[in-house]
Amino acid sequence: xxxxxxxxxxxxxxxxxxxxxxxxxxxxxxxxxxxxxxxxxxxxxxxxxxxxxxxxxxxxxxxxxxxxxxxxxxxxxxxxxxxxxxxxxxxxxxxxxxxxxxxxxxxxxxxxxxxxxxxxxxxxxxxxxxxxxxxxxxxxxxxxxxxxxxxxxxxxxxxxxxxxxxxxxxxxxxxxxxxxxxxxxxxxxxxxxxxxxxxxxxxxxxxxxxxxxxxxxxxxxxxxxxxxxxxxxxxxxxxxxxxxxxxxxxxxxxxxxxxxxxxxxxxxxxxxxxxxxxxxxxxxxxxxxxxxxxxxxxxxxxxxxxxxxxxxxxxxxxxxxxxxxxxxxxxxxxxxxxxxxxxxxxxxxxxxxxxxxxxxxxxxxxxxxxxxxxxxxxxxxxxxxxxxxxxxxxxxxxxxxxxxxxxxxxxxxxxxxxxxxxxxxxxxxxxxxxxxxxxxxxxxxxxxxxxxxxxxxxxxxxxxxxxxxxxxxxxxxxxxxxxxxxxxxxxxxxxxxxxxxxxxxxxxxxxxxxxxxxxxxxxxxxxxxxxxxxxxxxxxxxxxxxxxxxxxxxxxxxxxxxxxxxxxxxxxxxxx
Ligand code: ARG
Numbered sequence: 001x002x003x004x005x006x007x008x009x010x011x012x013x014x015x016x017x018x019x020x021x022x023x024x025x026x027x028x029x030x031x032x033x034x035x036x037x038x039x040x041x042x043x044x045x046x047x048x049x050x051x052x053x054x055x056x057x058x059x060x061x062x063x064x065x066x067x068x069x070x071x072x073x074x075x076x077x078x079x080x081x082x083x084x085x086x087x088x089x090x091x092x093x094x095x096x097x098x099x100x101x102x103x104x105x106x107x108x109x110x111x112x113x114x115x116x117x118x119x120x121x122x123x124x125x126x127x128x129x130x131x132x133x134x135x136x137x138x139x140x141x142x143x144x145x146x147x148x149x150x151x152x153x154x155x156x157x158x159x160x161x162x163x164x165x166x167x168x169x170x171x172x173x174x175x176x177x178x179x180x181x182x183x184x185x186x187x188x189x190x191x192x193x194x195x196x197x198x199x200x201x202x203x204x205x206x207x208x209x210x211x212x213x214x215x216x217x218x219x220x221x222x223x224x225x226x227x228x229x230x231x232x233x234x235x236x237x238x239x240x241x242x243x244x245x246x247x248x249x250x251x252x253x254x255x256x257x258x259x260x261x262x263x264x265x266x267x268x269x270x271x272x273x274x275x276x277x278x279x280x281x282x283x284x285x286x287x288x289x290x291x292x293x294x295x296x297x298x299x300x301x302x303x304x305x306x307x308x309x310x311x312x313x314x315x316x317x318x319x320x321x322x323x324x325x326x327x328x329x330x331x332x333x334x335x336x337x338x339x340x341x342x343x344x345x346x347x348x349x350x351x352x353x354x355x356x357x358x359x360x361x362x363x364x365x366x367x368x369x370x371x372x373x374x375x376x377x378x379x380x381x382x383x384x385x386x387x388x389x390x391x392x393x394x395x396x397x398x399x400x401x402x403x404x405x406x407x408x409x410x411x412x413x414x415x416x417x418x419x420x421x422x423x424x425x426x427x428x429x430x431x432x433x434x435x436x437x438x439x440x441x442x443x444x445x446x447x448x449x450x451x452x453x454x455x456x457x458x459x460x461x462x463x464x465x466x467x468x469x470x471x472x473x474x475x476x477x478x479x480x481x482x483x484x485x486x487x488x489x490x491x492x493x494x495x496x497x498x499x500x501x502x503x504x505x506x507x508x509x510x511x512x513x514x515x516x517x518x519x520x521x522x523x524x525x526x527x528x529x530x531x532x533x534x535x536x537x538x539x540x541x542x543x544x545x546x547x548x549x550x551x552x553x554x555x556x557x558x559x560x561x562x563x564x565x566x567x568x569x570x571x572x573x574x575x576x
Contacts, residue, residue, distance in 0.1 A: 246394070463530070
């Protein structure tokens with residue numbers, strides 16, 4: 001059920017009948033204040049201005065023609081030409097009953113598309129850091145939401161698994177394997193990388209071997225391929241533990257790293273040359289783009305092959321977009337990458353469009369995000385100024401959550417405590433990130449995110465357990481709740497309208513990749529529920545009809561909270 005679309009369509013029909021063009025915009029929104037009804041129509045003013053009509057007269061005409069019989073119980077006009085719509089409680093009750101009976105909570109499925117989502121994308125032989133956290137969890141929330149709507153989603157983990165550093169990494173892996181009987185554990189990936197680099201810089205014979213391995217790896221030498229694959233496997237096995245702890249849906253099979261496109265690169269360069277897009281410049285192959293100017297006002301040259309014939313990150317991203325359209329048959333391609341890479345992506349995609357690798361009808365979207373900042377407002381770093389490893393951050397989250405839960409429940413068993421600490425600790429870190437508009441930087445703050453008050457994971461998870469406990473105390477099987485939903489109190493109607501806005505929130509997240517919209521919706525829903533619960537007794541309702549009706553409102557609220565949090569990748573527990 002999408003009330004906004006239902007009303008928009010009706011209003012549009014009427015606007016067209018009143019003389020507006022067929023592409024006019026009704027601009028229907030949920031009302032900001034309850035005295036303005038449940039939905040308001042804002043489009044009349046702009047249209048009146050455009051046609052030179054009086055806004056009030058147009059609004060009156062629209063209301064006169066509008067048929068919302070059975071849907072709205074009152075429609076009025078506010079100056080200069082706002083239309084306020086109050087929904088009919090009986091109709092709302094019917095929609096709620098349908099939502100309760102539906103496994104998808106009344107959300108209509110989308111026309112299915114194949115959507116490729118590029119997210120997480122850590123680098124091989126490097127530790128995941130906090131920058132990868134945002135890509136991973138925002139991307140995963142988007143993937144879950146698109147999947148829920150019925151799309152065919154392809155998760156593409158574009159890991160950094162290619163480049164000249166692999167010569168040195170292979171040479172070092174060989175050395176480590178020779179020296180120790182046991183297989184290398186890569187216990188600290190960061191140390192491994194540093195040690196490899198140290199040998200490369202200090203030992204000429206090692207460096208020479210490393211360089212020869214790069215060449216061999218590129219031509220597909222079996223030994224080097226095997227060693228390279230080992231490095232990828234070790235790193236991704238470690239990252240998989242982080243994904244699992246984070247409740248992120250990525251699996252080993254979702255890895256589509258940079259190396260996948262390597263074989264395509266010579267063909268891409270040759271084709272761009274043949275199309276007259278790429279030219280030779282100072283020994284390198286370059287695409288000059290009029291769309292991007294340097295500070296002297298000249299077109300920017302994007303290098304796609306260096307003088308030493310090496311390819312670049314951009315060349316790979318050109319091939320990658322082409323592959324996603326041609327081979328994966330994407331109808332839409334989305335990238336969750338930090339905002340510092342925006343320019344790079346725009347250049348790559350401008351070339352992709354010019355070369356006709358992906359038609360304009362297939363959107364390629366950069367859903368960028370800002371940085372995580374420390375309390376001082378500067379990029380989030382360790383005390384010593386190093387990057388914060390993701391595993392360390394998550395360990396701290398678990399530790400803090402354990403402390404909070406054990407203070408609240410001194411007698412809780414260790415197993416349960418550990419489980420709840422994980423749900424709350426990880427949930428808190430994720431929710432704190434997801435609940436903020438991704439385009440801006442945000443300040444990482446443990447106390448705020450672990451608070452049981454405000455728009456936080458613990459608050460939302462606790463709100464869910466409270467409703468779950470009401471339902472449990474009703475001693476009634478969910479399936480056996482019977483009788484009609486009856487909406488009388490103002491608080492019941494407000495809760496009902498919000499319950500029916502789930503689809504509006506989900507559709508927005510699917511379109512713009514903005515999970516904070518879903519967080520805001522769920523938070524608002526939880527607050528409306530608590531107002532309703534304070535004023536409208538459920539278990540002690542005056543009579544059984546009312547009790548049954550209110551229990552159904554509680555049940556739908558619980559289901560929506562659980563489902564909504566699940567779309568965000570946040571778990572719930574029945575008690576905490
Ligand atoms: N591995 C890169 C990094 O850590 C991110 C890759 C993003 N995806 C892409 N198609 N360029 O910064």
